Amino acid sequence: MKINLQKLSRRIVRTIIFLITLYLLTLVFFYFKQERFFFNPKHLDKNYVFEFAEPFEEINIEVDKDIFLNAVLFKAKPSKGVILYFHGNAGAIHDWGKRAHLFLENNYDILFVDYRNYGKSDGSYCSSDELFLDAQKVYDYTKSRYNEDSIIVLGFSLGTGMASYVASKNKPKMLILNAPYYSWKTLIEEEIAPPVPKFLIKYDIPSYQFVKDVTCPIQICYGTRDFLINPDTNAKKLKAIQPDNIILHPITDAGHNGLHITKEYYDLLREIL
Numbered sequence: 373m374k375i376n377l378q379k380l381s382r383r384i385v386r387t388i389i390f391l392i393t394l395y396l397l398t399l400v401f402f403y404f405k406q407e408r409f410f411f412n413p414k415h416l417d418k419n420y421v422f423e424f425a426e427p428f429e430e431i432n433i434e435v436d437k438d439i440f441l442n443a444v445l446f447k448a449k450p451s452k453g454v455i456l457y458f459h460g461n462a463g464a465i466h467d468w469g470k471r472a473h474l475f476l477e478n479n480y481d482i483l484f485v486d487y488r489n490y491g492k493s494d495g496s497y498c499s500s501d502e503l504f505l506d507a508q509k510v511y512d513y514t515k516s517r518y519n520e521d522s523i524i525v526l527g528f529s530l531g532t533g534m535a536s537y538v539a540s541k542n543k544p545k546m547l548i549l550n551a552p553y554y555s556w557k558t559l560i561e562e563e564i565a566p567p568v569p570k571f572l573i574k575y576d577i578p579s580y581q582f583v584k585d586v587t588c589p590i591q592i593c594y595g596t597r598d599f600l601i602n603p604d605t606n607a608k609k610l611k612a613i614q615p616d617n618i619i620l621h622p623i624t625d626a627g628h629n630g631l632h633i634t635k636e637y638y639d640l641l642r643e644i645l
Contacts, residue, residue: 373591378477380586393475394612406497407581410461410530410560410575411452411461411487411489411497411530412461412462412463413462413463413464413487413489413490413491414463414464414466414467414490414491415464415489415490415491416464416466416491416492417492418492418564420466420491420492422444422465422466422469423504423590423600424444424446424469424470424472425473426446426447426472426473427445427447428445428446428447428469428472428475429444429445430442430443430446430539431443431444431445431483431513433485433509433510433513434509435488435505435509436495436505436506438494438625439486439488439495439548440493440494441485441486441487441493441494441506441509441510442465442470442485442486442492442493443465443483443484443485443486443510444465444483444484444613445481445482445483446469446472446475446476446481446566447476447480448475448476448478448479448480448481448482450479451479451480451481452478452479452480452520452522452533453480453481453519453522453523453524453545453644454480454481454482454483454514454517454518454522454523454524455475455481455482455483455523455524455525455526455548456483456485456510456511456514456524456525456526456535456538456544457471457482457483457484457485457526457527457528457531458485458525458527458528458530458531458532458534458535459475459484459485459486459514459528459529459530459531460530460531460629461529461530463487463490464486464491464492464532465484465485465490465491466491468484469484471632472484474632474641475645476568476636478642478645479491479645480524480527480589480645481518483514485510486512487503487506487521488502488506489622496511497575498574499574499575500556500574500575500576500577503533503575503577506536507534507535507537507538508537508538508541508542510538511523511525511538511542511544519609520542520543520544521543521545522545523544523545524544524545524547524548524645525538525539525544525546525547525548525627526547526548526549526550527548527549527550527552528550528551528631529550529551529552529553529601529628530556530595531575532549532550532552532579533546533550533552533553533556533579533582534577535548535549536549536552536582536583536586537577537582537591539557539582539586539588539590540582540584540586541585543587543588544588545588546588546589546591546641546644546645547586547588547589547590547591548590548591548592548593549590549591549592549593549607549610550593550594550631550632551593551594551595551600551601551607551628551631552579552592552594552601552607552610553577553579553601553606554579554580554606554609554610555576555578555579555580556575556576556577556578556579557575557578558578559601559606560639562605563601563602563605579592579610580609580610580613583610583613583614583618584613584614586614586617589617589619590614590617590618590619591612591618591619591621591639592607592611592618592619592620592621593621593623593640593642594606594607594620594621594622594623594631595622595623595625595626595627595628595630596622596623596624596625596626597625597626597627598626598627598628599627599628600627600628601628603622607620608620621640622639623636623637624636
């Protein structure tokens with residue numbers, strides 16, 4: 373059988389051009405729609421009525437002109453202070469608020485806040501700077517109701533970047549990071565979506581830069597079976613920045629989303645709070 377090399381070469385070239393074009397179009401789509409990948413919000417109607425087992429106060433915190441972040445505050449009796457909770461990239465506080473008992477049982481009030489475009493919150497994000505500014509506004513609100521030395525800042529996954537930011541700019545009692553990343557851009561580029569060049573990622577949340585400026589004690593919790601945010605390249609690298617001020621708490625056999633349902637995490641909260 374005689375092979376037409378010229379014809380075969382043209383097919384190979386066309387295939388390569390097609391694949392390159394497809395890749396470039398995918399990158400363009402990713403750049404303009406990356407909020408869909410990074411943020412996975414649950415939208416709630418403005419008239420949605422929260423239902424929790426514990427009493428709560430619903431709050432709307434103004435972060436910009438005509439933009440309010442929706443939040444729920446649970447109060448402990450007696451209360452040693454408040455935990456400001458920056459949640460992960462999915463869902464909304466109608467789900468995250470179900471974790472309130474973990475903190476109430478340790479005599480801490482707990483404030484859950486939804487980011488822009490989550491739950492009943494207004495607006496949307498175009499840059500990481502807006503995330504940081506909103507986080508500071510929420511911290512300022514918290515400080516208007518509590519003494520700063522009784523505020524603990526807690527972040528989970530995506531929220532660990534915002535938690536680290538406000539802790540670096542203020543003086544809370546403690547910073548707790550659950551399943552943290554070292555750098556959002558690095559996480560996306562090297563671990564979650566390697567084909568995506570770093571320069572296309574609009575959101576830069578360099579937790580490692582914030583952590584070095586935090587002066588309060590830092591507790592880092594992670595699951596030993598977290599296959600989404602690898603502890604070896606994230607939590608343990610953060611520990612190296614402030615080895616004398618950061619305590620690592622590996623939660624045995626827990627995955628990324630399962631920390632809060634383990635007895636080990638429950639016992640840890642009783643120890644550190």
